[in-house]
Amino acid sequence: MNFSSIDDLQAALRAENYIAERGLATAIFLALKLRRPLFLEGEAGVGKTEVAKVLGRLLATDLIRLQCYEGLDVHHAVYEWNYTRQLLHLRLMEARGERPSEAELFGPEFLLKRPLLQAIEETRDRAPILLIDELDRSDEEFEAFLLEVLSDFQITIPEIGTVRAKHAPVVVITSNRTREVHDALKRRCLYYWIDYPPFEKELEIIHSKVPEAPETLARQVAGFIQELRQQDLYKLPGVAETLDWTTALLALDRQALDVTVVDETLGVILKYQDDVARLKGAAARAILERLPALTGR
16 A cells, blocks of 8 residues: 555545544655655554554564564574474485585575564565664664664575575564663664553543543543543553453443542553552542543543
């Protein structure tokens, strides 16, 4: 699918239940047009990863996800050899009285392709979406390697040769900013910060993702979450927690919030005991009392 304008893309995202403000839609549009990686930063749960998933659906292409973590190396991100299969092949050849060559043991059939190599396979007939998720969790050494890959979209495997992308992937990189990502990589990308949504946008997201939620409940949930983000909490709830809470309240057949149900379900939106203890009881009641002024009902 080709998008003729930012408005066209924004409408397509909305049709996939992703509510993107103009700035984000512009960044995505330019990333697609200029074939530049898109670097998305923001707190956990604000919808960074979902951008890549929605693009995969809109472009009708594969989504290849590399989940980053401390200690991630080339073997887990690019490729490694299937040593078990190589050993079995070696024993089979020896049983036949044959001696396999190095080329036979290190051929493509013994290669285990990891996300980065999968994304630049020469056999692909269309560009995939390559999601490099939570890059800030990886080590700086891997970040430097990634910069090299994104510059040329090619990978050299000593035993086979250089693999070049026939169609360069659409790259989406996310970061929760647990550490600063090096400027060299950021300069290679288009950058956008996804912030927590304001009340009206969060309400629209609830309507889009959980359309069966009653209007009163949806407005109260959006308002309560907005108020929570003003509190001194260890971890503020993201949009993902907003949607989880709405779904949980529907599962409990709730049509509106009250202190009891808030106390009973705080664990859906808060993930640290100190935060839960701080909000239970009087604090939750105080927020509920302020909701009419924020939600208009």
